Structure formats: structure tokens, C-alpha cells
Amino acid sequence: MVRLPYSFLMSAVFTALIFFSGVSSEAAPPTRNPAGSSSTYIKVAGVNYVDARVFFARNGFKGAWIERGKSLRFQSATSQIDIEADKRDAVINGLRVLMGEPAVFRGSTLYVSRIDADKLFLPILRPSSVTTPPAPALRVIVIDAGHGGQDTGTQNKPFKLDEKVFALDVAMRLRTLLVKQGYKIVMTRTDDRFVPLPQRAEIANKAGADLFISIHFNAVGGSPTVRGSETYVMTPQYQRSTGSPRRDPSDNVANPGNRNDPWNTLLGYHMHDQVVGKLGSLDRGFKRARFAVLRLVNSPGVLIEAGYLSNNDEAKRISTSAYRQSLAEALAQGVRAYAVAITPVKTK
Ligand SMILES: [Zn+2]
Structure with missing residues (x-):
């Protein structure tokens, strides 16, 4: 030279x-x-x-x-x-x-x-045009029921409803459906107990998760008419989260959750598509956040906020087993759609 x-x-x-x-x-x-x-x-x-x-x-x-x-x-x-x-x-x-x-x-x-x-x-x-990183082939799926124990999550006080109860119920229903699809399922909790957020990611990482699904319900104080579903995936490195009005130096940090940036996106899109489409829930959007569980998991991950407990109409729907079964089916269908989408993609 x-x-x-x-x-x-x-x-x-x-x-x-x-x-x-x-x-x-x-x-x-x-x-x-x-x-x-x-x-x-x-x-x-x-x-x-x-x-x-x-x-x-x-x-x-x-x-x-x-x-x-x-x-x-x-x-x-x-x-x-x-x-x-x-x-x-x-x-x-x-x-x-x-x-x-x-x-x-x-x-x-x-x-x-x-x-x-x-x-x-x-x-x-065009998922097939994404060459790095390879998408993890789907075998082990970790289901994370939000909150638990002393952490009730969001609440509807007039109706005495706790997010932690419904999150666990949907997680258990989803487990049944995904076991039928042939996946190995690991739960971050199967009863009403408190599990710290980093420990949830640790459970997934130790299990060798190929996918991480966190289930939540939303609430907002003083705005009882706010309703609908939103789906979160990890914010890409060098980008601000949806809720951030401006960029911050911390946006430049590469977190474990960023290893799967393209697959986080593809997973979140298909989950959101199914939740909004199947439940007829108001579409509040596919969004980005650096929530602890999304930041720390080594696999593609998604966090679903499937309705507002602070909205009485939505809280009533969420409190029916029919709605929660439909939600679990939508999430299982989202996994199926994601699995189809990564079929032409190089997997590891
Ligand atoms: Zn929650």
C-alpha cells in the first residue's frame, strides 16, 4: 500500500x-x-x-x-x-x-x-435484508407478568382492580397457548410475588430466552377518558425515547437490549398489530422506551400496555376473562406473525 x-x-x-x-x-x-x-x-x-x-x-x-x-x-x-x-x-x-x-x-x-x-x-x-445481528431462532420464550406482591401496579380504585392480577392472568393464558405452539416457556412469576425488574431480565437471560414478552395495563391520573393500547420496544442507541422531548447523552449508551434492535422492532410491530387488530383497542402506537426489562434482556423483547385501568369502560372489559383470553390469543398470534416474518431471515 x-x-x-x-x-x-x-x-x-x-x-x-x-x-x-x-x-x-x-x-x-x-x-x-x-x-x-x-x-x-x-x-x-x-x-x-x-x-x-x-x-x-x-x-x-x-x-x-x-x-x-x-x-x-x-x-x-x-x-x-x-x-x-x-x-x-x-x-x-x-x-x-x-x-x-x-x-x-x-x-x-x-x-x-x-x-x-x-x-x-x-x-x-424488509426483514430479510437485515443481515446483522442474526435473529434468534425461536425456541425459548420468557413471559413476564408485570408487578406482583406489594407492587400492585396501576389500579382502578372504585372497582378495586389491580394491574398485577390481570397481568398474571394473561401471562398464564399466554403460556398455555404458546406451549401448544411447541415453545419452551419460562415465567418470571407464576404467583402473586414481588420480582425486582433486573431479576426479571436475569431470569430471561439465564433461561437463554429467544423472546421476552412483558404484560402490563396502563393508567393515567385525572384523565378518565384516556384509553387504548400501546406497545413498547427498546429505544435504539443514539436515539431518544418516544416520551423524551429532547436527546440526552445517555441515549448514546449501548445496552444489552440494543443487540437485537431490528428484531425488537419487528416483534413490537407484529405484537401491536395483533393487539390493536384483534381487540379493537384504540391504537396509541408502537413506541420506544428504555424500560429496565427491555434494556437488560439479551433477546428481542416487547412490553405491552393493553388498556387503561383508569378508564372505567376499559377497566370493565379488562376485568372479564373473555377480554383477557382474547388478549392472550392476540399475543400468541403476534408471536406466530413474528415467527413467520423471521422465517426468511438468517437465524442463529
Ligand atoms: Zn405495569
């Missing part, structure tokens, strides 16, 4: 980066690529973005404006995605999915963040 001075190399690398990525900051005028169109890649407030049309075209989607300069629809033979400027919401096949960063409109181009492109859209829309 010809030896070149370090400074020359670095300036060449820098020039190459600028040329190939078309990096521009918010303050700089938009750069143009040789074809005369806007840059494929831009940087906005420290976040790397990619032209949504270019990204989706590479993956077999055609884009068309829903409202020019504001929202775009991407369509393939099997999927449809709607994305709107300045919003973190995307709609994938009718399902509300929260991006880490809002889409942005610059020049005549709509951009999505590169982390969202690679770690949200790609695993859901």
Missing part, C-alpha cells in the same frame, strides 16, 4: 464524506447532487436524515404526495406507509408507529432520520 501523509488521508476522507453523503447542516444552503435534485442525505440539528423517496425506492416502494410539501404515501405490492413533515407519527399498514425523530421537509424533499430508516422501517418492511 502506498503510504500517504495522515493529513492528506484525513482531508481525502473528509472530502469523500461530503461528496458521497451530501452532508449539510440546517444553517448551510441545501447542497445539490449532480442530478440537480436535493441531497439524499442531510443533517438537521445534529440528526442524520435520508431522502424518504430514495430510501423507500431502494426497498421497492413508490412514493406519491398525499398533500404536496406535507405528507407522502409509499406503496409496495404488500405495504403502505404514510409520513408527514414535522411529525413523529408514521402509519404503517394502518398502524400508528412512532419514529424517533420527526420527518422533516427541506427544499422539495421529505426526509426521515437514518436511524428510523435502518432500525424502524427496514426491519418491518
